[in-house]
Amino acid sequence: MSSSRKKRCASELFLASSGSSSSTIPKRTRLRAFSSSDFVRPLPTYDDSGDCSFVYQFCGALFWHGERVIRSSIVSRPCYTHCCKSSTIVLPSPLTPPPVLRTLYDVHAFRLNIRAYNNMFAMTSFGDTENEASNRLYAFNKPSKPPLDEELDSYVVCLFNDVLDQRYGPPTPSTLGCVVFGDDFVTNKYDVILYAHSGNPQRISKLHPSYMALQYPLLFPYGEGGWSPHLKLVAELGNDGRKLTVNMYYSYKIHARDGVYSFILNASGLFQGDVDSRSIWKCVLLPPSFVGGPCYMYNDYQDALSICREYGNPQYFITFTCNVNWPEIRRYMIRHSQMDAHSRVGIISRVFHIKFKALINFLKEDKKFGAVTAHLHTIEFQNRGLPHYHTLLWVCNLDKIREAADIDKFISAEIPDPVSEPLLYQTIKTSMIHGPCGLLNIKCPCMKDGKCSKRYRKPFSDSTVIDKQGYAHCRRNTLARHTLQNAIEIDNGYIVPYNKHLCNRFNAHINVEYCGWNMMIKYLFNSLLLGWFENNKWDKGGLDLTYGACPSKYVWNKRVKRWKLRERITLHAIGQIAFVHPSDGELFYIRMLLFHQKVCKSNEDVSTVYNRLHPNFRSAFDALDLIGDDKEWLLAFTQLVLLEVEKVLRSCTPSKSVTEFNLSLPSDHVETFFQNRLRLDETSYDREELSNQHIIMVSRLNSEQLNIYNVFVSAINDGNQVMFFIYRHGGTGKTFLWTTLLSYFRSIGKIALAVAASDHSLRDILDCDSKVFGGMSELLGGDFRQTLLVSPQSNRWQNVALTLPKLYLWSCFTMYKLKYNIRLLNDDIPFTLDFSVSTFASWLLKVGYGDLGYPDVSDTTDAR
Numbered sequence: 001m002s003s004s005r006k007k008r009c010a011s012e013l014f015l016a017s018s019g020s021s022s023s024t025i026p027k028r029t030r031l032r033a034f035s036s037s038d039f040v041r042p043l044p045t046y047d048d049s050g051d052c053s054f055v056y057q058f059c060g061a062l063f064w065h066g067e068r069v070i071r072s073s074i075v076s077r078p079c080y081t082h083c084c085k086s087s088t089i090v091l092p093s094p095l096t097p098p099p100v101l102r103t104l105y106d107v108h109a110f111r112l113n114i115r116a117y118n119n120m121f122a123m124t125s126f127g128d129t130e131n132e133a134s135n136r137l138y139a140f141n142k143p144s145k146p147p148l149d150e151e152l153d154s155y156v157v158c159l160f161n162d163v164l165d166q167r168y169g170p171p172t173p174s175t176l177g178c179v180v181f182g183d184d185f186v187t188n189k190y191d192v193i194l195y196a197h198s199g200n201p202q203r204i205s206k207l208h209p210s211y212m213a214l215q216y217p218l219l220f221p222y223g224e225g226g227w228s229p230h231l232k233l234v235a236e237l238g239n240d241g242r243k244l245t246v247n248m249y250y251s252y253k254i255h256a257r258d259g260v261y262s263f264i265l266n267a268s269g270l271f272q273g274d275v276d277s278r279s280i281w282k283c284v285l286l287p288p289s290f291v292g293g294p295c296y297m298y299n300d301y302q303d304a305l306s307i308c309r310e311y312g313n314p315q316y317f318i319t320f321t322c323n324v325n326w327p328e329i330r331r332y333m334i335r336h337s338q339m340d341a342h343s344r345v346g347i348i349s350r351v352f353h354i355k356f357k358a359l360i361n362f363l364k365e366d367k368k369f370g371a372v373t374a375h376l377h378t379i380e381f382q383n384r385g386l387p388h389y390h391t392l393l394w395v396c397n398l399d400k401i402r403e404a405a406d407i408d409k410f411i412s413a414e415i416p417d418p419v420s421e422p423l424l425y426q427t428i429k430t431s432m433i434h435g436p437c438g439l440l441n442i443k444c445p446c447m448k449d450g451k452c453s454k455r456y457r458k459p460f461s462d463s464t465v466i467d468k469q470g471y472a473h474c475r476r477n478t479l480a481r482h483t484l485q486n487a488i489e490i491d492n493g494y495i496v497p498y499n500k501h502l503c504n505r506f507n508a509h510i511n512v513e514y515c516g517w518n519m520m521i522k523y524l525f526n527s528l529l530l531g532w533f534e535n536n537k538w539d540k541g542g543l544d545l546t547y548g549a550c551p552s553k554y555v556w557n558k559r560v561k562r563w564k565l566r567e568r569i570t571l572h573a574i575g576q577i578a579f580v581h582p583s584d585g586e587l588f589y590i591r592m593l594l595f596h597q598k599v600c601k602s603n604e605d606v607s608t609v610y611n612r613l614h615p616n617f618r619s620a621f622d623a624l625d626l627i628g629d630d631k632e633w634l635l636a637f638t639q640l641v642l643l644e645v646e647k648v649l650r651s652c653t654p655s656k657s658v659t660e661f662n663l664s665l666p667s668d669h670v671e672t673f674f675q676n677r678l679r680l681d682e683t684s685y686d687r688e689e690l691s692n693q694h695i696i697m698v699s700r701l702n703s704e705q706l707n708i709y710n711v712f713v714s715a716i717n718d719g720n721q722v723m724f725f726i727y728r729h730g731g732t733g734k735t736f737l738w739t740t741l742l743s744y745f746r747s748i749g750k751i752a753l754a755v756a757a758s759d760h761s762l763r764d765i766l767d768c769d770s771k772v773f774g775g776m777s778e779l780l781g782g783d784f785r786q787t788l789l790v791s792p793q794s795n796r797w798q799n800v801a802l803t804l805p806k807l808y809l810w811s812c813f814t815m816y817k818l819k820y821n822i823r824l825l826n827d828d829i830p831f832t833l834d835f836s837v838s839t840f841a842s843w844l845l846k847v848g849y850g851d852l853g854y855p856d857v858s859d860t861t862d863a864r
């Protein structure tokens, strides 16, 4: 994942620092009851993020401490990068505002209608030049707008010519008093045509630095140049330097700086541009790096699925909405003489981002819902509205909710007591009351077809319950503790579920819902599954189907809650049972069993395997051999222990047996199971087959081979250690002789190995240092011409010293020689070739003996 993707990714997999992953804790020990002391902790106080008063050392931008880049900051010098990218962006300071305009910016009515005023003076148009004047005046002819101030007629707009290198000079006549419009706007070929006093229309780039000044004369009263594609980061000037992007340019501009008056930041509604998505007709494929685009969301969706695969279903769904009345925002507005927080969406977003990070940290560190193992979030902006964030929260198994009553420890849906919890009461009163809607306010936005789409007002309940669909319904008593200004009594039916600690800490709308998927699945099963059991009681046709396959023949009728026979049976209908993570225990096992068990009329039938009713679904699942576990090993260990005990008991006087203690003796198989595996392999040959093979091979041995065979076999049978070396060139039947001997010894149950092992290894393995090869008999063979060792960087004599006859063991071996090349006697070779074959064989031997060729005179060591 690239760093930019990391930064912008709204999803995050967080592993708890405690490292207590669910897979490491035995399931049984994970359950714990929530004690009241876990939650009756004093409510945390409001988390104030301070003021936007930190001055960035390079560009003077003001920022909040919570916005600092933690990795690059030190306490005395917090670092912040969103403004000038560590001084790599250097732009000229805004010019001193024209006094008349500056005064107007302080007038509330002007700021309220600033978009209309801007349109009046904008030098751009969408092409309706015929009605240009009336179109512009239209905004002020509405009754809601103030009439045009007569005095404004005397105001003169002066444009200064823009120069690309950011210097400002006096205007030239050709750039003044022009109307810019795209005459081809209805197509997506968007052109900007410039009509100058002095000449013909001229097409200019949409990226022309003057374009913004012409479009927004009230923001750029001097006609200052805006962003230009020629701008570069200061540290990277030159042809290859990195460009200063539009995003970087405006990020720099929208930061407040002490002593600098910025029209952009004070332009209220004009600062918030409108993008009508319907006007963007061009099909644009947004890359995954585009935050909020379909590819981006798909990536996040995949992330979410990965987290579910690892951690199971999430436990909480939290919605956190920005509160424009946060003290940080209010103080900022006062300090910067701003009236309406909604006109400073940048500030709202920045404060929200600080709060959002604080909330995540609070969830992780304070563990209000338990140890957080993972969370996934998205941040959304309502249409021109406040930012809000949705998160799915996973907590470790130990802290998961086990029953409906546990939910009360985390989620409330009642108005708090204003006396004992005054702060919380204030927050709930201002942020957590839904509507009111219904009969109290039928125009409430949530009302659809005369009903609240969010199903408020919620019914009262003495205790928290989980309904059949798996939704949690929080406890709501009948008390009404709050009265709205218009004398409407608000009772607990309108309270959005919340967590006391979060609301008190962040003073915002924080809706906390328990996902309750485990329970939901349980109820989901109940409704459909019980229907299936019922169906099997009276319809024998479904007995041969598993629950997973029943949709091929039946269809679930939601209204009557029964399975009904399909009118047309289809083999293509596939049953789907909600996914259950293996960590969900019994739910997982019943789900799996439902794909295997047939003839089920009850839960007991599901857990009956081979006519045995199992105490739980896991046990039944196990009995069906659907699970891979360590049971074979456990059984083997148990039996081995019994075997050892049996040995000890038998050696006692009087001899005893485990059977006398009501224990059954392990089978023979267990004993062999723990024997040396190699040994077991070497004694498991098919002796009969080997014996037959041996008889045939012995009968074919020639006299030389037979002689060696007899001497070797009798020496071994006499218990002597023998060491033979069978020497001769290839084709003389050495391998044939080995095979004959191996088949003989293996057929009589002895172990004979064809191995490469050194003297030292065998002495070690057999723990017999006094005898060569640890006392084992050896039968070696080969042809020295075939097995010549060559040591790199060594001379001829050094190589000769490495040969077998020079080794210290050589004297221990008795040498036998085979004379006849049996390969040449092969019947497949036509007799016409007999001569050339034997000539070739003797020529090869001469090569081997060195009887052919001449010594290399240039090599002093190659002397014969």
Ligand SMILES: Nc1ncnc2c1ncn2[C@@H]1O[C@H](COP(=O)(O)OP(=O)(O)OP(=O)(O)O)[C@@H](O)[C@H]1O
Binding pocket: 700, 701, 702, 705, 729, 730, 731, 732, 733, 734, 735, 736, 737, 822, 823
């Ligand atoms: N007594 C025998 N009866 C029939 N065929 C034999 C006999 N001895 C050897 N052969 C055959 O002769 C051929 C060569 O024998 P083998 O491979 O045993 O010789 P080798 O000395 O091991 O040769 P190399 O050193 O090249 O491996 C093989 O096809 C083998 O089956």
